[in-house]
Amino acid sequence: MGPILPPGSDTRGGGSVRVRDHRVVPTAPAVPTPPWIAPTVTGPVTGTVRIPGSKSWTNRALILAAQATGPSAVRGALRSRDTDLMAAALRDLGVGVTVQDDASWLVETAPMHGPARIDCGLAGTVMRFLPPLAATATGEIVFDGDAAARRRPMETVLSALRDLGADLDGTALPFTLRGTGGLAGGTVHIDASASSQFVSGLLLSGASFARGLTVVHTGAPVPSLPHVEMTVAALRAVGVEVDDSVPNTWRVEPGPVRPWTTVIEPDLSNATPFLAAAAVTGGRVTVPDWPTATTQAGDAIRGILGAMGARVELVGTDLTVTGPDRLTGVDLDLHDVGELTPTVLALALFADGPSRLHGIGHLRGHETDRLAALAGDVAALGGDVQEHLDALTVRPRPLHGGPWAAHADHRMATAGAIVGLRTEGVAVDDIDSTAKTLPGFDGMWRTLLGATA
Numbered sequence: 519m520g521p522i523l524p525p526g527s528d529t530r531g532g533g534s535v536r537v538r539d540h541r542v543v544p545t546a547p548a549v550p551t552p553p554w555i556a557p558t559v560t561g562p563v564t565g566t567v568r569i570p571g572s573k574s575w576t577n578r579a580l581i582l583a584a585q586a587t588g589p590s591a592v593r594g595a596l597r598s599r600d601t602d603l604m605a606a607a608l609r610d611l612g613v614g615v616t617v618q619d620d621a622s623w624l625v626e627t628a629p630m631h632g633p634a635r636i637d638c639g640l641a642g643t644v645m646r647f648l649p650p651l652a653a654t655a656t657g658e659i660v661f662d663g664d665a666a667a668r669r670r671p672m673e674t675v676l677s678a679l680r681d682l683g684a685d686l687d688g689t690a691l692p693f694t695l696r697g698t699g700g701l702a703g704g705t706v707h708i709d710a711s712a713s714s715q716f717v718s719g720l721l722l723s724g725a726s727f728a729r730g731l732t733v734v735h736t737g738a739p740v741p742s743l744p745h746v747e748m749t750v751a752a753l754r755a756v757g758v759e760v761d762d763s764v765p766n767t768w769r770v771e772p773g774p775v776r777p778w779t780t781v782i783e784p785d786l787s788n789a790t791p792f793l794a795a796a797a798v799t800g801g802r803v804t805v806p807d808w809p810t811a812t813t814q815a816g817d818a819i820r821g822i823l824g825a826m827g828a829r830v831e832l833v834g835t836d837l838t839v840t841g842p843d844r845l846t847g848v849d850l851d852l853h854d855v856g857e858l859t860p861t862v863l864a865l866a867l868f869a870d871g872p873s874r875l876h877g878i879g880h881l882r883g884h885e886t887d888r889l890a891a892l893a894g895d896v897a898a899l900g901g902d903v904q905e906h907l908d909a910l911t912v913r914p915r916p917l918h919g920g921p922w923a924a925h926a927d928h929r930m931a932t933a934g935a936i937v938g939l940r941t942e943g944v945a946v947d948d949i950d951s952t953a954k955t956l957p958g959f960d961g962m963w964r965t966l967l968g969a970t971a
């Protein structure tokens with residue numbers, strides 16, 4: 519990983535940075551890269567797009583496979599910045615993680631130990647899922663990430679781990695954990711209203727704690743609950759006993775974790791920009807291998823697109839979306855599926871009436887403050903999106919070209935691509951941020967649009 523920087527430092531600026539031991543390390547001056555001008559289309563977007571594996575499933579599989587009683591093959595795994603960071607972090611702790619000929623990941627358990635420096639990048643799943651597991655390792659383990667990652671909420675995870683017996687400092691990235699080879703575990707009370715990942719991260723390592731783990735949530739409702747259901751399903755898939763029968767309480771029994779065998783589903787949230795391309799252009803896009811039953815938040819796009827007037831058909835495992843002549847404005851509670859907000863907002867800009875997206879205050883702690891970022895980017899194109907404490911309201915009006923800041927956020931970048939389909943000159947500053955979960959987005963997008971011409 520790169521240098522561990524003091525709070526406030528930024529690796530993107532060039533110049534020089536001061537590392538922990540106070541040496542000054544020269545960095546190359548930042549070379550401005552030209553913005554990505556989002557391709558515009560005049561006709562319907564039509565085609566089939568195969569979507570790589572789910573980020574959320576892949577990183578759960580890796581964390582569980584690292585605790586397993588034998589080697590695991592994680593098939594269908596996503597290769598992207600977030601999942602490569604998880605694999606690298608496990609390797610740094612001594613776990614064997616190698617890519618096999620069929621592109622699956624072979625995970626071979628080994629006693630985990632420091633010293634290690636873990637780069638979380640900007641991945642919520644790495645910064646929230648790995649510390650509980652690392653607390654069962656030995657030695658000093660330093661966690662850090664991108665400048666923006668240092669602003670993401672972490673205090674709940676760190677104080678929960680302290681309550682469970684871990685020795686660590688800090689309230690956010692960067693922090694240092696001193697592993698003693700095991701964690702007592704037991705019951706912990708947390709407020710997970712800022713992120714479901716606080717619950718998921720703890721549960722995923724609960725079977726490896728001496729007394730197992732009971733997580734009790736108190737506070738405003740937990741967002742993104744389907745992701746907690748995914749965690750429970752992932753634990754059960756490897757033989758871990760979980761009791762989730764009481765709302766806001768989860769009990770994980772201590773015990774062996776079986777090797778991972780489940781094939782990873784395609785990432786349905788990453789499918790949404792492609793389906794949106796059909797919806798905003800009156801086109802028709804098919805995504806194959808859509809799971810018929812899933813805990814992925816992205817599955818909710820079917821109901822959302824239907825409510826906006828698109829035709830949505832799941833035939834076997836082919837999901838096809840056909841766009842209407844005009845999209846309809848919607849009033850949607852996205853609290854459970856917040857990661858779809860950038861796509862839905864981009865769609866709402868082209869509806870025939872206003873929309874309100876609410877229950878999404880927790881998006882202010884995502885890769886960037888997504889409410890502020892979306893409102894700001896749309897304003898720069900002459901549009902009208904009002905930002906509220908936990909909602910966005912959209913009044914569609916004609917847009918013009920202009921800058922679209924991704925804020926290093928993959929879903930901001932793909933939202934800019936959707937807007938650009940019907941607005942000439944949308945200039946996305948950092949399309950490479952899509953590599954967080956979908957490297958090759960640009961090529962996939964152009965191939966789909968090319969298939970249209």
Ligand SMILES: O=C(O)C1=C[C@@H](OP(=O)(O)O)[C@@H](O)[C@H](O)C1
Pocket residue numbers: 573574575642643712713714715718741742745746856857880
């Ligand atoms: O557990 C997971 O894999 C995720 C949980 C959700 O986080 P929040 O609960 O912070 O929204 C989601 O938005 C994120 O993209 C992935």
Ligand SMILES: C=C(OP(=O)(O)O)C(=O)O
Pocket residue numbers: 640641642643857884885929955
């Ligand atoms: C919120 C997201 O990511 P993360 O896993 O980093 O929280 C997301 O992918 O929309």
